[in-house]
Amino acid sequence: MRGGPGRRFAVGPALPLLPFLGFVLVFLVVPTLTVVMGAFQDEDGRLTLGNLDALTGDAALTALRGSLVLSASTALIGAVLGALLAYLIVSMSPHSLLRRATLAVSGVLAQFGGVVLAFAWIATIGPVGVVTNAVLELFGADLYGSGWLFGLPGLIVVYSYFQIPLMVIVFAPAFEGLRPQWREAAVNLGASTWDYWRHVALPLLTPAFLGAVLLLFANAFAAYATAAVLVSQGQPIVPLLIRQAITSEVLLGQANVGFALALEMIVVVTLVMVAYNLLLRRTSRWMR
Amino acid sequence: MSDHTTERGLAVELSDLTRVYGTMRALDGLTLHLAPGELVALLGPSGCGKTTALRILAGLDHATSGTVSVGGRDLTKVPASKRDMGMVFQAYSLFPHMTVIDNVAFGLKMRGRDGAARRTRAGDMLDLVGLGEHADRYAHQLSGGQQQRVALARALAIEPSVLLLDEPLSALDAKVRVQLRDEIRRVQIEVGTTTLFVTHDQEEALSVADRVGVMNAGRLEQLAPPAELYSAPASKFVGEFVGLSNRLPAEVRGDVAVVLGQQVPVLPGSATGPGHALIRPESIAVVADPAGHATVTTVQFLGPLSRVTCTLADGTEVVAQLASVDALRLTPGDRVRLGVEPSPVLVVA
Amino acid sequence: MRPSTSFRIFRAVLLLAFAAYFFVPLLAMFDFSTQVRGSAPGRTWDNWQLMFTDEDLRSSIVASLLLALFTVVLMVALLVPTMVWVRLRVPRMRKVIEFLCLLPLTIPALVIVVGITNVYSWVTYVLGDSPLVLTFAYVVLVLPYSYRAIDAALSAIDVATLSEAARSLGAGWFTVIVRIVLPNITGGVLGAAFISVALVLGEYVFASLLHFDTLPVAMAALYKSNGPAAMAAALASMILVALFLVGLTFLSRDRHKQGAST
Numbered sequence: 001m002r003g004g005p006g007r008r009f010a011v012g013p014a015l016p017l018l019p020f021l022g023f024v025l026v027f028l029v030v031p032t033l034t035v036v037m038g039a040f041q042d043e044d045g046r047l048t049l050g051n052l053d054a055l056t057g058d059a060a061l062t063a064l065r066g067s068l069v070l071s072a073s074t075a076l077i078g079a080v081l082g083a084l085l086a087y088l089i090v091s092m093s094p095h096s097l098l099r100r101a102t103l104a105v106s107g108v109l110a111q112f113g114g115v116v117l118a119f120a121w122i123a124t125i126g127p128v129g130v131v132t133n134a135v136l137e138l139f140g141a142d143l144y145g146s147g148w149l150f151g152l153p154g155l156i157v158v159y160s161y162f163q164i165p166l167m168v169i170v171f172a173p174a175f176e177g178l179r180p181q182w183r184e185a186a187v188n189l190g191a192s193t194w195d196y197w198r199h200v201a202l203p204l205l206t207p208a209f210l211g212a213v214l215l216l217f218a219n220a221f222a223a224y225a226t227a228a229v230l231v232s233q234g235q236p237i238v239p240l241l242i243r244q245a246i247t248s249e250v251l252l253g254q255a256n257v258g259f260a261l262a263l264e265m266i267v268v269v270t271l272v273m274v275a276y277n278l279l280l281r282r283t284s285r286w287m288r
Numbered sequence: 289m290s291d292h293t294t295e296r297g298l299a300v301e302l303s304d305l306t307r308v309y310g311t312m313r314a315l316d317g318l319t320l321h322l323a324p325g326e327l328v329a330l331l332g333p334s335g336c337g338k339t340t341a342l343r344i345l346a347g348l349d350h351a352t353s354g355t356v357s358v359g360g361r362d363l364t365k366v367p368a369s370k371r372d373m374g375m376v377f378q379a380y381s382l383f384p385h386m387t388v389i390d391n392v393a394f395g396l397k398m399r400g401r402d403g404a405a406r407r408t409r410a411g412d413m414l415d416l417v418g419l420g421e422h423a424d425r426y427a428h429q430l431s432g433g434q435q436q437r438v439a440l441a442r443a444l445a446i447e448p449s450v451l452l453l454d455e456p457l458s459a460l461d462a463k464v465r466v467q468l469r470d471e472i473r474r475v476q477i478e479v480g481t482t483t484l485f486v487t488h489d490q491e492e493a494l495s496v497a498d499r500v501g502v503m504n505a506g507r508l509e510q511l512a513p514p515a516e517l518y519s520a521p522a523s524k525f526v527g528e529f530v531g532l533s534n535r536l537p538a539e540v541r542g543d544v545a546v547v548l549g550q551q552v553p554v555l556p557g558s559a560t561g562p563g564h565a566l567i568r569p570e571s572i573a574v575v576a577d578p579a580g581h582a583t584v585t586t587v588q589f590l591g592p593l594s595r596v597t598c599t600l601a602d603g604t605e606v607v608a609q610l611a612s613v614d615a616l617r618l619t620p621g622d623r624v625r626l627g628v629e630p631s632p633v634l635v636v637a
Numbered sequence: 638m639r640p641s642t643s644f645r646i647f648r649a650v651l652l653l654a655f656a657a658y659f660f661v662p663l664l665a666m667f668d669f670s671t672q673v674r675g676s677a678p679g680r681t682w683d684n685w686q687l688m689f690t691d692e693d694l695r696s697s698i699v700a701s702l703l704l705a706l707f708t709v710v711l712m713v714a715l716l717v718p719t720m721v722w723v724r725l726r727v728p729r730m731r732k733v734i735e736f737l738c739l740l741p742l743t744i745p746a747l748v749i750v751v752g753i754t755n756v757y758s759w760v761t762y763v764l765g766d767s768p769l770v771l772t773f774a775y776v777v778l779v780l781p782y783s784y785r786a787i788d789a790a791l792s793a794i795d796v797a798t799l800s801e802a803a804r805s806l807g808a809g810w811f812t813v814i815v816r817i818v819l820p821n822i823t824g825g826v827l828g829a830a831f832i833s834v835a836l837v838l839g840e841y842v843f844a845s846l847l848h849f850d851t852l853p854v855a856m857a858a859l860y861k862s863n864g865p866a867a868m869a870a871a872l873a874s875m876i877l878v879a880l881f882l883v884g885l886t887f888l889s890r891d892r893h894k895q896g897a898s899t
Contacts, residue, residue, distance in 0.1 A: 013726040017734075020719040024737050027777045031752030032744055038752070085655055088648050102652070104886040108879045109659060114841040115853040116666075119860070119871040123665035130665035161662070164655075181381040184348050185439075187368045188375040189395035189446060199394070203385050222745035225841035229857050239747050246751060246846065262748040273743045285384075285428060 035266070038259035051260035059241060060261065066152050066236040067221055074159040075216035081160075082167020082216075083209060089168065090175040103172065109165035114225030121158045122230075125149055152236040155227055163216050170215055174208035174283065211279035218272040222265065238265060297325030297480045298359035298449045300345070305354035307340050307506075314340040315351070316506035322450075327476055327483040328511075329497035331490060333529070337506040338486045339454055345484060346452050347371045358449055369398075374443030374481075375452040379459040381439055382427040388438050389414065389423040395446035413441035416475060433464040440472060444479055451476065451483040457492060465489075469496050490530055494518065502526045522557050524636040527566040534572065534606050538565035538635050545635050548600075550628050558635040565633045569595065569609035573627035576618065580625035582606065584618050598624060663872075670869035684869040694870060697855035700768040701874075704851060705837040708775040709830045712783050715776065717826065720787055721818050722810075724796050738784035741777055746842045749777065757847055768849040775837050782836070783829035790825020794818075831885040835878045 042048045054060060089106075092099040124131050127144050135143045148154050178201055186196045224239040235241040238261055245258030300322035307315040315337045322328050330338040343349040345356055347368030355364045363371055374395070382391050393410035401409070414420050417437040427435055436456050443451060456472070457465040473496040476483050487493050493500045494514040501511040502525070510522040521527035538547040539562050545554045547565045574584075574596055581601050588595040594615035596608045606626060618624065671680045688694055716738075723730050741749070753774065764770050796818060803817045819826070844851040852874055860867035 014730060016722050017719055017727065017730060020715050020734075021737075023715060023773070024777070024780075026756060027753070027773050028737070028740060028744070028749065028780075030756060031749045034752035034755060035748055084651070088651055091644075091648065098652075100886070104883050105659070107886060108882045111835055111839070111878070111882060112875075114839045115856050116839065116871045116875045119856070119868055120662035120666050123669040123868060124662040130668050131661065161659070165659075179380050181377045181379075182383060184368075185375065185377060185381040185383075185442075186394070187348070188346060188371075188373065189442070190369050190372075190398035191394075192369060195398060199397075200383055200385075204383075218743075222747065224745075224747045225839075225845075225853070228841065228845065229860075239745075242747060242751060243846070246754075258751055262751045265745050265748055266743075269745055270743050 032266070035259050035262045038256055039263040041259075042256055051256050054257045055260055055264055059235065060238075060257075060264075063235050063238045063241040063261075064264070067238040070152060070155055070159065070237055071217045071220040073156050074163045074220045075213050077156075077160045078163025078167045078216045079171075079209065079213045082164045082212075083171055085164065086168045086172040086175055090172055103168070106165040106168040110162055110169050112162045112165075113223065115229050117158060117161060118226045118229035121149065121154070121161070125157075150230050150232070151234070154230060155237070158226060158230065159220050159223065163220065166219060167212055167216060170212045171208060174205055174212075177208075177283075178204065207279045207283045211276050211283065214272050214276040214279070218269050218276070221272070222269055297482050299324050300450055300482055300484070301355075301357045302341065302345060303355045303357070305341060305344060305351045305356070307337070307344065307349070308352045313506050315344070315354075318354070318503075318506070318508055320501060320508060320511070322482050322484065324482055325480045326498040327473070327485060327496060329485045329487060329493035329500045330503055331487060331493040331500055331530075332503035334488060335505075336503040338488075338503050340506075341503075342452055342454055342484055342486045345450070346373055346375050371450075372446070372448055373450045373452055374446055374448035375454065376436065376439045376443050376456045378455045379432070379435075382435055382442075384427050387424050387426060388419065388430070391427070391438060392442045392445050394442065399446065410441070410445055413445045414438070416444070416478070417441045417471065431464075432460045433468050436460065436468060437471065440475065444475070444481070448481060451481040453483065453485045455487055456485075458488070465492070472496065494530075502529060504529070520555055520632065521566070521634050522555075524566075524634070527634045527636065532569055532607070533566040534569065535564040535636075536567055536606065537602070537604065538563055538633075540635050545633060547628050547633070548626050550630070552628055552630055553632040555632045555634045558633075559637045563635045563637050565635045567628060567633055569607045571629040571631065572606060572608035573629070574598065574608050574610060574614075574618065575625045575627065576622055577625040578623050580623045582624050582626050584620050584622045584624055586620060587615055587618055589616070598626060600626075663875075666868050666872045666875075670865055670872050672865045684863070684866040685873070687863070687866045688870055688873060691866075693850070694855055694859065694866075697768075697850050697852045698870075700850060701838055701852035704769060704771055704775065705834040707769055707772040708779060708837050709833050711772055712776050712779055712829065712833055713826060716780070716783055716787060716829070717819065717822075718814055720784070720791060721796060721800075721814050724791060725800050735784070735788075738780045740780075742781045746778060746840075747846075749774070750843050750846045754847070766849075768844070768851050771840075771843055771847070771849055771851070774843050774847075775833075775840060778840065778843075779829075779833040779836050782832040786828040786832065787822065787825045790822035790828075791818075793825075794821045828885055831881045835881050835885075838874055838878050 039051050040047055040049065042050060055064075085106075089099055089102050121129075123129055125143055126132065126149060127147070129144070132143045135141055149157075182200055182204075183196055186200050191199065222239075224243075227237060227240055228243060231240055235244050242258050242261045242265075245261060246255055300320075302318055302320040305315050305318040306313070318337070318341055320328070320341070330341060332338050340349060344351045347363070347366065351364070355362055357363060358371075358373075382388075383394065386394070389407065389410050392413055393406040396406040396409060411420065411423065414423055417440055419434060419437055419441070422430065422434065422438075427438070430438065439456070453472070457468055460468065469492055472485075485493070485496060494517070497514060499511055499513050500517050502509045502517065504525045510517060510526045512520075512522075517526065518531055521530060527533055536547050538545045540554055540558060540560050543554055544551045545558070545565055547567065552565070582598040584596060584598050585605070586595075586597045588597075589612060592612060593609055594612045596610055596615050596618060598606045598608065600606060608626070670684050671682065673681050673683075688698060719734065723734050757770070757774075760770050760773065799817055799821070800813045803813045808817065839853060840851070841853040841857070843849075844854045845857070852870070856867050856870045856874070859870065
């Protein structure tokens with residue numbers, strides 16, 4: 001018998017896992033591999049780097065820039081405002097109904113996306129939106145203008161709507177992880193409120209905050225539905241460029257460029273999520 | 289080696305402290321005086337108000353009425369950060385993102401000492417608690433006992449006028465607890481800071497304190513040196529809370545009580561007339577006697593000592609503590625004669 | 638250390654501001670949904686009625702609801718036995734299973750869609766082109782959230798001891814999973830189910846790019862012809878999802894209370 005005790009991996013017990021593994025293989029791994037391999041193939045299946053070249057083209061670079069701007073800006077807006085809101089919520093007593101209600105609502109709004117979100121904002125600041133009309137009547141100003149809602153600036157405003165609650169959900173536990181003993185010990189040793197925040201609370205919260213920013217970034221980068229509904233002209237972000245690539249009837253053979261763009265998305269999101277996980281491990285070490 | 293004894297011992301005065309939460313009275317007119325340099329333990333069951341009293345002294349809670357003064361200075365309205373006290377919490381109080389030495393130096397940093405002075409002083413304090421080589425570690429790398437020693441060093445680094453310990457050993461393993469409480473006492477004597485030590489563990493309180501204050505439902509029942517607390521309890525609560533006691537039927541006549549057929553003096557605070565005398569197991573003598581009025585029911589070997597349970601004619605159970613040499617001569621079913629030591633006892637209703 | 642009065646006022650003001658920001662768009666949707674078509678004045682509930690009267694819309698609603706149900710069923714059938722089995726018999730695979738389940742968090746849905754067209758043309762060839770075939774893709778999408786919910790529930794009970802006790806009393810594996818473990822993790826399973834439903838009801842990427850008529854796709858299409866009606870449908874689906882998610886919050890609170898006794 002070779003190997004030490006328990007060193008051999010018996011196949012038998014693992015068999016019941018096959019349905020699940022098979023399922024994940026077919027519906028997750030295969031599509032991902034299709035994308036990765038397809039990025040390096042042309043429409044006849046030959047290996048090529050031509051698709052990657054297309055990524056350096058104007059349309060692709062504009063879209064990438066747009067995606068990065070959208071993700072970074074909404075991540076920052078969401079992080080700052082969301083952290084503020086999380087702080088306000090956590091400052092309430094744990095038994096307070098308002099606190100639990102606000103957290104529950106945040107949970108709902110964070111999942112908010114897609115079609116409904118797009119509609120909500122069209123109804124608010126669209127061409128005949130409620131707020132547009134109100135602003136028109138009260139100040140005579142044209143909020144809607146030439147339709148900025150349906151372009152990148154509009155996406156930034158709309159995405160913030162779910163980024164802020166997502167930040168609340170992700171970051172509130174970090175506040176809750178600040179033990180009261182730390183504050184009391186600091187005060188007892190002579191720290192003022194400002195001292196406490198500067199030397200204890202903020203250093204402890206920073207990794208969690210940065211991690212949350214990364215999570216929000218990845219979340220915005222990967223989002224598709226809302227943009228798909230709001231934007232019908234142009235491809236200001238990568239997901240919409242992909243949509244054009246795979247639905248376009250005019251330019252066949254664009255499909256493989258779509259693969260390359262999808263690969264680009266995988267790379268960006270993976271990098272961000274890896275960094276996020278590293279930061280997560282750091283905070284969990286402290287906040288036990 | 290630097291000199292750790294300072295003129296730090298100041299008197300502490302808690303006067304008539306009351307703390308009310310809604311309808312709950314956590315403290316009910318507590319008055320406590322600590323002499324300079326002494327270690328007073330506050331002992332009591334949970335909810336008796338001992339931690340509340342400590343936190344009010346620290347400034348982390350405010351009294352509904354009453355005053356707090358240290359060294360003659362009224363601190364009742366002074367915020368916690370300005371009270372110059374060092375506190376050790378039950379657990380989790382070390383700042384996790386700072387090294388051990390930075391933790392210990394934190395109070396000094398708040399007081400504006402420069403880096404070199406901080407490091408020296410913090411290093412000295414760590415040496416004092418025996419953790420000099422761990423200066424650059426982090427809290428999560430230390431055991432519970434080590435963390436509490438760091439917390440102690442941190443509290444003492446600022447040369448506080450009062451040292452406050454809020455159940456510092458309760459979260460630790462039994463063996464570590466015993467080692468650490470002796471450590472704490474040693475350091476406290478060496479530094480000479482007036483100390484208030486809150487605990488629910490009797491043995492802890494009796495072994496480290498100069499005086500022990502037993503609290504119950506927000507009031508101080510008795511404040512006395514440990515031996516006095518044990519042998520001369522002032523009230524029923526103290527008598528029953530501290531140490532084990534038998535409750536034996538007794539009759540008080542004048543200043544003596546008749547227990548088990550013997551006359552023993554009574555402590556002040558005893559009830560009059562018929563009642564129960566609180567007698568320690570080690571104060572009961574058990575002698576084999578075929579004509580005796582009690583019967584042995586169990587003999588429990590506990591090492592050097594043994595516990596012998598006997599039943600009286602009226603069914604009362606009596607627990608006696610004897611040297612095992614004597615106890616092992618008895619067997620369940622033997623008839624015995626019980627005697628009581630002639631020292632003063634507390635009789636309760 | 639209770640917060641001071643000035644802080645509480647400050648907090649109340651900010652919370653109100655946030656509340657306004659978040660609720661105004663919802664109210665705006667409601668306003669739109671009750672408008673009469675063609676900018677005529679007055680309010681009407683006609684647009685809401687359309688969800689029951691319009692055939693296309695109704696069938697898309699039914700499709701989405703059925704999809705949600707099927708997704709939950711498949712998710713539970715696939716995930717629960719697998720996770721229990723891994724804990725009991727193949728603990729080495731735990732990291733692998735966890736990695737696979739959390740993978741959809743890193744691979745955007747859009748990317749999966751792009752690569753899944755071949756697989757799905759095969760699926761529709763075999764199973765037909767009802768929207769219900771989206772179930773497979775949707776189970777993949779809900780994997781991370783479901784995994785987390787069920788994993789938390791499994792961690793809270795000592796699966797190994799329970800199953801050993803049951804097996805020593807003669808129970809087979811099926812009995813162990815269905816009659817011993819499952820009843821003890823209902824909180825986690827329900828949590829996974831609720832999140833899955835919420836996700837499926839709002840899912841657009843797969844449905845639109847694979848050309849299936851689910852509710853979100855129907856709503857987006859309806860908007861072009863009947864704005865107010867689309868708004869009504871959107872608001873209705875949002876309320877339904879919100880109810881599920883709020884139900885989830887209550888579930889996790891109860892679970893905390895139960896777990897406290899261990």
